[in-house]
Amino acid sequence: MILPALLYLGIFFVVPFFSLARTSLSSSGGSVYLPTLSFNWDFGNYVDAFSQYQDQIIRSFTYALAATALCLLLAFPLAYVIAFKAGRYKNLILGLVILPFFVTFLIRTIAWKTILADDGWVVSALGAVGLLPSEGRLLSTSWAVIGGLTYNWIIFMILPLYVSLEKIDPRLIEASKDLYSSNRRGFSKVILPLSMPGVLAGSLLVFIPASGDFINADYLGSTQTTMIGNVIQKQFLVVKDYPAAAALSMVLMAIILVGVLLYTRALGTEDLV
């Protein structure tokens, strides 16, 4: 029963990574129209990937970290209210939370382009209260890109947080109050530790796609905000320098794997799924 799926994932998930690794160690020749690859353990692609694109690599992970933190900050109160305060409106609010994500992610990002536009009401409102200088912009800044990343993946933070908060037995919170714990102490000693699996799963589900994304940087950013995904996409599909692009993809994957391992170790939650 498990064989068909394993076979499928073997061919179309594991083998592709061998292809990718092989390509990353090849040298390219030929022309842009007819590129030829020869496999010769060319580790130079990796050296180039780090030296040429270290800015983009660092930027990608900084943006993804900022977006993950923002998601956590915004999602926690909402997930908490849905889990403990919503009462009979629980399912309705959950439905409302999911609803925006039925609109294609590209179209949602285009909508942010409209909202953050230079002549839009957000810019003029922020300018009016002095939070933004008169010639200040939101679009094409790092903040726009981080905001876009936050928006597009926040659902993957809200849902796991909600699931883990919902599992908490309310009697535990009552018990902590009966034992003269303050609300804040009850929160930090009971609710927060018990919501850790949700925090962990949510952070990974936001951080991983955000670090590899190139749409938000493309639509909402400028040439100063390009991420590693932009480079990979461009090298693969425009410049057609497959070895360089493959090496960059391997670097991205490796950094994420190491990060995920360290993170799960640190938080010590093994039952991720």
Add this chain to the structure above:
Amino acid sequence: MTTQATAAVGTAEPKTIKGSPRWGDLLLRIVAGLVLLYLFLPIFVIVLFSFNNPQGKFNYSWQGFTLNNWAHPFKYPALTDALKLSLNVAAVSTAFALVLGTLVAVALVRQRFRGRTAVDTFLVLPLTAPEVVMGAALLTLFLDFGWAAGYTTILIAHIAFEISFIAMTVRARMRGFDWTLEDASMDLGASPSRTFFKVTLPLIIPGIVAAGMLSFALSLDDFIITYFVSGSTVTYPLYVNAAVKAAVPPQINVLATGILVVSLVLLAVGTLYRRKRIAG
């Protein structure tokens, strides 16, 4: 806070305990409401701009109200074709992935076999690969094989990322089921096939439906992986992306709003159906 609480308990005056959390409670609800509003902000813009009458090529700033776009939602055949193709890919790939994913999920929950945890971990792996990397890896594979990118490669890629989501969703829904119901059914004289159709299937169907809907939505929305393996084939998200570079017709907003309304109806029907099942 602690001293306040103990003091209040000591003097038997519960008002102070209730008083301060109530403000916190209100603040919490306001923040949650604002976050919900933030989630909907772009949606309002999308729906509003489906009624826009843009003067230039781009539908980015408000020019004036018109019902024209809604009168001609399928004005751009390329957009309509792209949407049809995406619906086709979503349906076909989900059908394949449902079979593969459900079988794994059932095996993981029902059968005890060696290497079960390894299979578990292996299934999670595709979820931890960023989409660019998965798209890039598949592209290099297809290049190695010498396969032309197009409909088939898109289908292959979509099935590959859907299997894990489906297996995880179905498995999560199946955990904690009382499988002795099957034994009970057989003890009462039902044949194995009758047991399967009357007991097992009704138990796992909601999980399969939920997984199928998730898979369909993910496929319809996928841009990054598809971008790498599509060649010159244009799906709905790919059309939108090309439009951002050239011209954004308001029909994009009309169709997006249409999809949203259909999803809303499905969501409502699903909720009502579940409620009826629980009630009846």
